Amino acid sequence: MEPFHIFTTLRYDAKLEALHNDPNFAHAGWNYRRASSCYMLDFHRDRMLRAATYWDWTAALGVLSGDAALARLETAVLQAVTAAGRSGEYARVRILVGQDGQIEVEASGETEKQMEDLFPRGLAAPVEAAGGGMAGAPSPTFTVFLDGDETEKSEFTHYKTTRRAMYNGARERAGIKLGEPKEVLLAADDGGVMEGSVTTPYFWRQESGYAVEEAVPSSSLVDGELIWLSNGAKGFLLGKLQGKV
Known part of the structure; x- marks a missing residue:
């Protein structure tokens, strides 16, 4: 089987930090519990962790497990966003993890969104x-x-x-x-x-x-x-x- 990466794509948005402990966004999960500019980072980490578990990628499991993995991913996202010149704005961020546990992060342009578009209270009929x-x-x-x-x-x-x-x-x-x-x-x-x-x-x-x-x-x-x-x-x-x- 030819090598491949597991990956996820998430949003970086500086406005997300204001959702921390905001009662209007108590349903926002990670972004309510933590002042983070990464959209639902824990969800993205968990999904990659399940994939690494399925393929039994030991090294990848090591870098994706636990609270340290969330901190590691968040730092990597912020570094990529800064390198792309989008710090304090919003960006599309792609995180790739290889079987060897190496993490690659790419940041690119994205459109502006309202917080209600990211965390709607319901989906209209x-x-x-x-x-x-x-x-x-x-x-x-x-x-x-x-x-x-x-x-x-x-x-x-x-x-x-x-x-x-x-x-x-x-x-x-x-x-x-x-x-x-x-x-x-x-x-x-x-x-x-x-x-x-x-x-x-x-x-x-x-x-x-x-x-x-x-x-x-x-x-x-x-x-x-x-x-x-x-x-x-x-x-x-x-x-x-x-x-x-």
Whole structure:
């Protein structure tokens, strides 16, 4: 097997530090408990730690375990942001960890976001988000497509790694260029929606909770359907399905 890295992408945003102990953002987890400019850093660390555990990468487990790992990652993020000339602003940060435990961090430009976009108290129902029932509700900012090809599930779709041929292929079929406000949903080989190429999708299915994990058949998607999307760099976004590619 050719070498690969596990990785995660998160947001650096100086405004996040003000959420520490702010009662309006008591639901903000890591960023409520700690004055940190790293968006949900503990979540990102935990996800990489689970991947390192799966592949039994001993050296990587050593650098990703415990509170010392969080401090190490936070320092590496801040150093990369400073080197990129974005300290005190906001940035997209990519953290890569190799089997040998080496950490690489890259920082690049990102768009400004309101804190409510990063930590919403709820996701508006489609009729509300479309403006049919809530004044000032958000409008879709992303165009979403369903991939016409099926993607086989594997450890490389379950864990986030630099082996991304399946995601890159879906983006190519959808004609998505870097930086465009577009997303493509991967269709799994079992008939369900797997995930977005760079986001997690949320479908309105009359659930009573904030978000409930369940299988969503690709056949249940309807053109024009509004879909919430999220990722670690942009927070939550509203998209509109525009068919299959």
